[in-house]
Amino acid sequence: MKFIIGFLLGLIVIPIAAYFYIKSGNVPAATSAPPLLFERWAARTALHAIIDKEMPRGSPVAANDETYLAGAKIYRAQCAVCHGLPDQPETQISQGMFPKVPQLWKHGVDDDPVGETYWKVENGIRLTGMPGFKGTLTEEQIWQVSQLLANAPKLPPAALDILKLPLKVE
Numbered sequence: 001m002k003f004i005i006g007f008l009l010g011l012i013v014i015p016i017a018a019y020f021y022i023k024s025g026n027v028p029a030a031t032s033a034p035p036l037l038f039e040r041w042a043a044r045t046a047l048h049a050i051i052d053k054e055m056p057r058g059s060p061v062a063a064n065d066e067t068y069l070a071g072a073k074i075y076r077a078q079c080a081v082c083h084g085l086p087d088q089p090e091t092q093i094s095q096g097m098f099p100k101v102p103q104l105w106k107h108g109v110d111d112d113p114v115g116e117t118y119w120k121v122e123n124g125i126r127l128t129g130m131p132g133f134k135g136t137l138t139e140e141q142i143w144q145v146s147q148l149l150a151n152a153p154k155l156p157p158a159a160l161d162i163l164k165l166p167l168k169v170e
């Protein structure tokens with residue numbers, strides 16, 4: 001009996017406490033605030049679980065020079081403002097984001113399966129600023145940019161030349 005009363009009280013008290021906490025003005029909302037306890041863990045765990053379930057296991061677009069060239073052009077136009085370019089400083093836009101944007105030419109994703117990167121680019125990552133490109137890039141374009149990132153350490157000079165052009169025109 002005591003247990004049931006305690007359980008029911010918990011059912012009422014926890015949502016009320018959560019409501020007042022959220023309304024209290026103490027929950028971080030600025031991009032510069034540190035992450036909440038468990039925030040990072042919950043976001044990562046949910047993301048990995050859904051990607052494991054849904055990511056394509058192989059790529060219909062071959063990893064070759066033509067793909068890298070097309071991928072590099074897409075990357076400059078759609079990704080570089082956030083994820084950076086080789087040997088170039090992080091942009092102001094990227095510095096102001098929360099969570100932090102991985103700078104992909106410093107810490108790449110070439111150890112992730114290409115299908116995982118494809119999933120992230122197609123679907124985006126909710127509440128992080130990482131856009132989903134489904135419907136705005138074609139499937140082929142998403143594969144091209146994913147292959148570029150999966151093979152970042154072994155890109156041919158032609159693709160690197162495109163990536164190394166400065167983002168900002170002075």
Ligand code: HEC
Binds near residue numbers: 074097109
């Ligand atoms: C507006 C900024 C923004 C743009 C534009 C953007 N991204 Fe992202 N991207 C992010 C953020 C923020 C994250 C980190 C999400 C997180 O914390 O899980 C991210 C994560 C990723 C990841 C996972 C990195 C890792 O270390 O696991 C990949 C891959 C990626 N983006 C690829 C791309 C590609 C390819 C494009 C262009 C087609 C792109 N992004 C465009 C903000 C952006």
